[in-house]
Amino acid sequence: MTTSAEAPTSSSLLSHVEAINWNRLQDEKDGEVWNRLVNNFWLPEKVPVSNDVQSWATLTEEEKVLTMRVFTGLTLLDTIQGTVGAVALIPHSLTQHEEAVLTNIAFMESVHAKSYSSIFSTLCSTKEIDEAFRWSKENPNLQRKAQIVMDYYHGGDGLKKRVASTILESFLFYSGFYLPMHWSSRAKLTNTADIIRLIIRDEAVHGYYIGYKYQRALEQETPERREELKAYTYDLLFELYENEIQYTADLYDGVGLTEDVKKFLHYNANKALMNLGYEAMFPSEVTNVNPAILSALSPNADENHDFFSGSGSSYVIGKAVETEDDDWDF
Amino acid sequence: MRTAAQLIYFSSVSNNTHRFVEKLRLPQGQAARLPLHTSDDTLEATEPFVLILPTYGANGGKGSVPKQVIKFLNVESNRKLLRGVIGAGNTNFHESYCIAGDIVAAKCGVPHLYRFELMGTTEDVSRVHKGLEEFWKQQSSLSAA
Numbered sequence: 368m369t370t371s372a373e374a375p376t377s378s379s380l381l382s383h384v385e386a387i388n389w390n391r392l393q394d395e396k397d398g399e400v401w402n403r404l405v406n407n408f409w410l411p412e413k414v415p416v417s418n419d420v421q422s423w424a425t426l427t428e429e430e431k432v433l434t435m436r437v438f439t440g441l442t443l444l445d446t447i448q449g450t451v452g453a454v455a456l457i458p459h460s461l462t463q464h465e466e467a468v469l470t471n472i473a474f475m476e477s478v479h480a481k482s483y484s485s486i487f488s489t490l491c492s493t494k495e496i497d498e499a500f501r502w503s504k505e506n507p508n509l510q511r512k513a514q515i516v517m518d519y520y521h522g523g524d525g526l527k528k529r530v531a532s533t534i535l536e537s538f539l540f541y542s543g544f545y546l547p548m549h550w551s552s553r554a555k556l557t558n559t560a561d562i563i564r565l566i567i568r569d570e571a572v573h574g575y576y577i578g579y580k581y582q583r584a585l586e587q588e589t590p591e592r593r594e595e596l597k598a599y600t601y602d603l604l605f606e607l608y609e610n611e612i613q614y615t616a617d618l619y620d621g622v623g624l625t626e627d628v629k630k631f632l633h634y635n636a637n638k639a640l641m642n643l644g645y646e647a648m649f650p651s652e653v654t655n656v657n658p659a660i661l662s663a664l665s666p667n668a669d670e671n672h673d674f675f676s677g678s679g680s681s682y683v684i685g686k687a688v689e690t691e692d693d694d695w696d697f
Numbered sequence: 698m699r700t701a702a703q704l705i706y707f708s709s710v711s712n713n714t715h716r717f718v719e720k721l722r723l724p725q726g727q728a729a730r731l732p733l734h735t736s737d738d739t740l741e742a743t744e745p746f747v748l749i750l751p752t753y754g755a756n757g758g759k760g761s762v763p764k765q766v767i768k769f770l771n772v773e774s775n776r777k778l779l780r781g782v783i784g785a786g787n788t789n790f791h792e793s794y795c796i797a798g799d800i801v802a803a804k805c806g807v808p809h810l811y812r813f814e815l816m817g818t819t820e821d822v823s824r825v826h827k828g829l830e831e832f833w834k835q836q837s838s839l840s841a842a
Binding site for chain 1: 812
């Protein structure tokens with residue numbers, strides 16, 4: 368087994384296809400991520416969203432409309448990623464196993480897109496659903512973000528496609544993901560939030576993997592081209608960020624949450640950059656996500672879990688306990 | 698291979714954790730990376746150390762601790778010198794965020810000192826740098842007492 372990135376194995380799917388041999392991996396990350404994705408597989412039907420019907424009824428009309436608009440926006444992104452984005456990356460794969468992993472990613476994106484419909488059909492009327500989908504077609508900022516990403520997916524540059532894809536997976540979703548985390552932190556729509564958390568988990572693996580493959584492909588490029596791609600990445604992120612700020616205001620100004628959402632955007636923009644191997648762009652003063660949102664995302668991400676920031680008196684000498692080898696068979 | 702490093706870490710080929718450790722700019726020999734493959738011989742620690750290990754988002758924690766870390770900690774003398782753990786991960790993994798760090802910390806009875814995401818921000822780097830300095834000071838004064 369080697370870990371070196373190899374030349375693209377297929378520039379055209381139809382010209383030459385070799386049988387995939389999973390017993391000979393060129394990049395062990397392909398096998399690792401495949402297994403992770405398969406183990407994380409889920410379907411929306413397993414989550415009892417109908418338990419949210421009562422909670423849905425406690426939302427104001429404005430809050431309901433906001434929630435539905437947010438979910439149609441997310442549906443649009445997942446549709447793009449499932450039927451265009453992940454598929455557009457396949458011809459640029461570095462290994463055959465990467466092609467296979469991308470088909471898994473494409474399928475899961477379609478599961479995500481469908482899961483919003485499953486939430487809608489449980490909570491809302493057909494008329495309300497149609498109205499929300501109409502809004503998503505007509506909102507210029509949502510359409511613009513879709514257009515910017517689609518333009519790169521239709522272009523010929525595999526590295527730029529990976530950048531656009533990683534930014535979509537790790538940044539563009541989060542103006543939408545904010546809201547179910549907000550409701551969850553107030554003990555509302557908690558089953559819906561469980562579905563969204565499953566989607567958020569998948570997107571993390573997707574962004575990590577596509578960003579990793581970007582970095583492997585980058586290793587084969589000249590220093591000039593690497594500089595070009597780095598500048599391109601920050602430019603694209605900034606272009607999408609400016610649009611995202613507008614989109615966030617369209618959605619959240621009415622409920623007064625825009626500023627809170629922006630912090631969450633900055634925080635996730637930094638993570639998108641890190642997935643691509645670049646340094647974070649937004650300073651900590653503007654990434655201080657509301658603790659309630661962070662804790663809805665991950666219950667052990669708060670300050671209480673930072674030993675270093677505790678008082679000196681809490682320091683203890685670590686003393687190892689005796690363990691047997693089979694204790695470590697996790 | 699024997700190492701006297703105070704910081705021992707695992708990083709997969711993604712190099713996220715490796716980049717974090719590079720950003721700490723520790724003196725030569727103060728950080729040692731565990732071998733990438735379990736087929737390679739693991740490290741033998743000779744001094745007390747802190748372990749940094751990543752979590753990649755397993756389902757409910759099972760299989761979260763990288764096998765390379767298990768092999769290293771299966772050496773009793775390594776386990777005895779472990780003083781603390783730092784976890785790397787992604788909050789997107791909900792309750793599994795840095796869970797490999799939680800598992801090792803609980804198993805070995807050492808504190809889970811800090812958590813950071815992906816390759817860490819500038820703030821994470823300075824907090825860990827300062828935190829570790831103080832931690833080792835505390836450790837040496839406590840063991841002298």
